Each structure stands twice: as C-alpha cells, then as structure tokens.
Amino acid sequence: MKISRVSLFRKSLSYVGGRYTWGRGNYLESGKSTVVMIETDNGLQGVGEFCPCGENYMDAHSEGTESSAKLLAPKLLGQDPRQLTRSIAYTRA
DSSP states (O other), X not given: OOEEEEEEEEEEEEOTTSOEEOGGGOEESEEEEEEEXXXXXXXXXXXXXXOOSGGGTOTHHXXXXXXXXXXXXXXXXXXXXXXXXXXXXXXXX
C-alpha cells in the first residue's frame, strides 16, 4: 500500500453566536479550517483537520498549516501510510 494522493481543502467557519471576542475589543467572526485528505493506491483514505483559534493572536498559525502541507505532501507520495514512526527528511531543493 502506497500514498497516491494528498489533497488540501480550506474553509472559513463562522463562530457560534457570531463572533469570538477577547481582550482590548479584538474579535473574529470566522476561523480558517484546513482539511488534509490522504489517499492510497488501494482506495483507503484518511482525513485530518486543523482549525486553530490561533488567528486571534497570530494569523500564521492557520497559514502555516497550509504551507507545511504543501511542502510535505510530495515527500509522502509513494510512502507506506502504515509506517507511523518513520520520519521523512525534508530538504529544500
């Protein structure tokens, strides 16, 4: 079994009650959710989601998820998804 495809989806999700408020009058009305789907050559799929409350303090929290997924996805292609403890080295081209 090998990883054959990695798909990335982004969605803005509204906060229940309309807005998330914290100190000094700051607020957000939606949060950015990132969903990653990994597919294998035998049809199995796995899905994970990251939806931080982090944009309240630093937009890079959710933006970093998408950026890292784009960098790591090519390294995952062709790998066995059952090897959970195996590390894959990332090197810039």
